[in-house]
C-alpha cells in the first residue's frame with residue numbers, strides 16, 4: 229500500500245504546482261520519479277506474466293484489434309456478432325476469463341478480434357488479472373474502447389489504466405533520442421521550436437541517474453511527459469476509438485445525451501451500437517477498417533487483366549517495395565519498374581519505383597528482369 233500512497237502524493241503535488249520557469253525542473257523531477265515508481269510496479273509485473281495460461285494468442289490476419297471495457301459492457305456479445313465466434317456471455321461480471329480470438333472478414337481484409345476479461349480500476353496494478361489482460365492489449369494494432377450506455381463514465385477509468393500501463397492512445401511517438409555517453413554531461417540538440425529547456429531535461433534524466441547523454445528532440449510540442457516516456461522506453465503507441473454499447477436499452481433523447489457527453493469530454497463522436505440487436509454494426513466495422521489504415525491493391529500481371537476479385541491488403545503508407553516482398557522474396561532484387569492505374573499517380577499506367585507509396589484501389593503491375 230505504501231507505494232500507492234506515494235504515487236497519489238506525487239500526483240497531487242504535480243497537480244497543485246503551477247508550471248512556470250521556476251517550477252519546471254521540480255515538476256520534471258516529480259514526473260520522472262512518478263513514472264519510475266509506477267513502472268517498477270506495472271512493467272516488471274507485465275513482463276513477468278509472459279502470456280499466462282489462456283493469455284497467449286497467436287496473431288493472425290492483416291491486423292489485430294482488442295476490445296477493452298469494464299465487465300459486462302458486452303465485449304463477448306460483440307465479438308460473437310462480428311466474427312461468429314462463440315465466446316461465453318452472461319449477465320454477471322467476469323464471464324470471460326481468458327483471451328478469446330475471432331476473425332472478421334471485411335472488405336477483403338482479415339481482421340483478428342480479441343475478446344478479453346473486463347478491465348477494472350486498478351488493473352494496471354494487477355487487479356482482476358489486469359497484468360495479463362494489459363500484456364495482451366499492448367500487442368494490439370488497434371484498441372476499441374467499449375463502454376455501455378449506463379456506464380459511459382467508466383471510459384475515463386479505462387483511459388487511465390491504459391495510460392498507467394504505458395499505452396499511449398492516438399498519439400504519434402514523439403521524436404526523441406537519448407544516447408548515453410561516457411562523459412560530458414547532458415548535451416541537448418533541438419530541431420524546430422522545441423520548448424523543453426536544458427535544465428528541465430537534465431532534471432528529468434538525473435532522476436533516472438542519467439548524467440551523461442546526447443539528447444535529440446525534434447518537434448515543437450514535445451512535453452516533459454514525452455521525455456519521461458522516452459526515458460522509460462517501454463511505451464507503446466496505439467490508435468483507439470470509443471464505442472458505446474446497449475443503445476437499444478435507452479430512448480433517443482438519452483442516447484443524444486450520452487453522445488453529447490462523450491463529444492464534450494473526448495472531442496470525438498462515439499459510435500453508438502447495440503451488439504445484441506446489431507444496430508450500427510456496419511459503422512463499427514467501417515471504423516475498425518479505417519483506423520487500421522488498410523489499402524486494397526489489385527494486381528495486374530503484365531499483359532493480362534487485373535484480378536479485381538481478390539485485393540492484396542496492405543497497411544496505409546505501404547510502398548511498391550512492400551508489395552514486392554509480399555509477392556516473392558526475389559522480387560525486390562529482380563525489380564525493374566511498376567506501373568500503376570489509380571489515385572497515387574498523376575496519369576494511368578505511370579511508371580514508378582520501389583519507394584512509391586500506393587493508395588487504396590490502385591491497380592499495380594510489377595515488371596521484373598527476366
Ligand SMILES: Nc1nc2c(ncn2[C@@H]2O[C@H](COP(=O)(O)OP(=O)(O)OP(=O)(O)O)[C@@H](O)[C@H]2O)c(=O)[nH]1
Pocket residue numbers: 297298299300301302303304305306316317318319320321322323324325344345346347473474475476477501502503504505
Ligand atoms: N440489451 C442489450 N444487452 C446486451 C448488449 N450487449 C450485451 N448485452 C448483455 O450484457 C450482458 C453482458 O454481456 P457480455 O457479452 O457477457 O459482456 P462482457 O463485456 O463480455 O462481460 P465480461 O466477460 O464479464 O467482462 C449479457 O447479458 C448480454 O446479453 C446489447 O447491445 N444490448
Ligand SMILES: [K+]
Pocket residue numbers: 299300301317318319320321322323324
Ligand atoms: K458478462
Ligand SMILES: [Mg+2]
Pocket residue numbers: 303304305316317323324343344345
Ligand atoms: Mg466477456
